[in-house]
Every structure is written in structure tokens, then in C-alpha cells.
Amino acid sequence: MGRVVVEVMPKPEILDPQGKAVNGALPRLGFTGISQVRQGKRFEITVDGPVTDEVLADVRRAAETLLSNPVIEDVVKVEADNTDAAVDATSTTQIPA
Amino acid sequence: MGRVVVEVMPKPEILDPQGKAVNGALPRLGFTGISQVRQGKRFEITVDGPVTDEVLADVRRAAETLLSNPVIEDVVKVEADNTDAAVDATSTTQIPA
Numbered sequence: 001m002g003r004v005v006v007e008v009m010p011k012p013e014i015l016d017p018q019g020k021a022v023n024g025a026l027p028r029l030g031f032t033g034i035s036q037v038r039q040g041k042r043f044e045i046t047v048d049g050p051v052t053d054e055v056l057a058d059v060r061r062a063a064e065t066l067l068s069n070p071v072i073e074d075v076v077k078v079e080a081d082n083t084d085a086a087v088d089a090t091s092t093t094q095i096p097a
Numbered sequence: 098m099g100r101v102v103v104e105v106m107p108k109p110e111i112l113d114p115q116g117k118a119v120n121g122a123l124p125r126l127g128f129t130g131i132s133q134v135r136q137g138k139r140f141e142i143t144v145d146g147p148v149t150d151e152v153l154a155d156v157r158r159a160a161e162t163l164l165s166n167p168v169i170e171d172v173v174k175v176e177a178d179n180t181d182a183a184v185d186a187t188s189t190t191q192i193p194a
Contacts, residue, residue, distance in 0.1 A: 001132065007139050022140070022163065031159045033152065035098065036143035042104050043119070046133035055130065062128045066119065 002051035004059045007077035008068040009040035043067055044081065051080040099148035101156045104174040105165040106137035140164055141178065148177040 010016045016038050023037040043063075047055055060078045068075050107113045113135050120134040140160075144152050157175045165172050 009139065009141065019140070025163055026159060029159070029163055031155060031163075033145045033155070034142055034159075035145050036141075038141045040139045040141070042106065042137045042139040043116070044106065044133075044135045044137070045131055048130045048132050058128060058130070062123060062126070062131075066122055066126055066128075 002047050002049065002055070003081040004045045004047060004051055004056065005077065005079050005081045006043040006045060006059065006063045006067055006075065007040065008043075008063070008073050009076050010038060011072055011074055014072045040073070040076070041067070056080065099144050099146065099152070100178040101142045101144060101148055101153065102174065102176050102178045103140040103142060103156065103160045103164055103172065104137065105140075105160070105170050106173050107135060108169055108171055111169045137170070137173070138164070153177065 010019075018039040019037040022039060023034065026032075026034050026037070045059055047059070049055070056078060060075070063075045063078055064070060107116075116133070116135040119136065120131065123129075123131050123134070142156055142159075144156070146152070153175060157172070160172045160175055161167060
């Protein structure tokens with residue numbers, strides 16, 4: 001099994017009320033020097049089998065139709081996830097010697 | 098100005114109804130071969146000035162207190178964003194020759 005990461009952000013010209021709320025809360029909690037916060041979504045998609053180019057193309061299509069609203073959001077990343085957690089999930093069981 | 102990307106995901110043992118809903122919708126739209134979807138959050142944080150280690154530590158503290166709920170979520174990434182968009186925002190104005 002492989003894993004694909006999809007990242008979706010609101011388009012720059014779109015108002016982002018969640019990001020604005022976070023930005024407003026930061027100074028009240030003592031965090032200064034931050035001028036803007038934008039909030040988007042991150043998906044971890046586990047696929048049956050390895051992450052081939054075909055799988056990535058399929059996931060990109062899903063990202064652009066189901067995972068994002070193309071009117072107000074951009075898909076900023078569709079990428080195979082090769083971090084330890086993803087590798088762990090794909091590793092075969094080791095039989096102790 | 099620099100930019101920091103923060104990524105937050107639900108902990109593996111926590112039920113993720115948004116991810117489950119996406120996973121349920123995929124086969125209906127003709128996408129097969131996907132066994133699990135988990136949905137988290139991605140923040141783009143614009144800071145005044147360059148992204149120093151101190152700024153990153155500050156943003157990590159904010160990520161662990163305001164941007165995520167440590168009971169149910171993990172901060173999976175706090176990283177300076179060096180993509181073109183971020184670089185564009187920091188580039189100085191060029192005076193044409």
C-alpha cells in the first residue's frame with residue numbers, strides 16, 4: 001500500500017474567514033510578528049498497491065473534482081508520501097530470527 | 098516577509114468523519130483503489146521578516162496550542178516555505194534598466 005498527500009488552499013483572492021480568525025487570535029495569545037494566516041486542507045490518501053503515475057493522475061483528478069472546489073480553491077500539491085509513517089504502513093512483517 | 102507552512106492531522110486512533118465521507122464518495126464518482134482517506138489542516142503563515150529558527154519555534158508553539166488540539170491532532174509539519182509564491186512575496190522590487 002502506498003500513500004498520496006493532497007493539499008488544497010483557498011485561492012489568494014478569496015476571503016478566508018478561518019485564517020482571519022486564527023490571525024486575530026494569535027496576538028491575544030502572545031504571538032506577534034505574524035501578518036497573515038490562510039487555512040486550507042491536507043488529505044492523506046492510502047491506495048491499494050504502489051503509487052504509480054497512473055494512480056497519481058487518478059488522485060489528481062479526484063483532488064480537482066471532489067477534494068477541492070475549483071471556483072474558490074487551488075490544489076497546491078499531489079505527491080507520493082515517502083515519510084516513515086507511510087513506509088511503516090507498507091513494510092512487510094518481519095519474522096524474528 | 099517569509100512564510101511558514103504548518104500541517105495538522107487527526108491522530109491515527111481518532112475517528113475522522115470528514116475523511117470517511119470523502120472515502121465513501123470516491124467510488125460513487127468512479128475512483129477505485131483507494132482504501133483510506135484522512136483529512137487534516139494546512140496553514141500558510143506569513144511572518145514579518147525572515148523565517149529564523151526563533152520564528153519557527155514560535156510558530157511551532159502556536160501550532161501546538163492554537164492551530165491544533167493536542168488531544169486529537171498531531172502537528173505533522175512546521176517548515177519554512179521556499180516555493181515560488183513565497184519567494185515572490187519576499188522579492189524586492191526590481192528597477193528596470
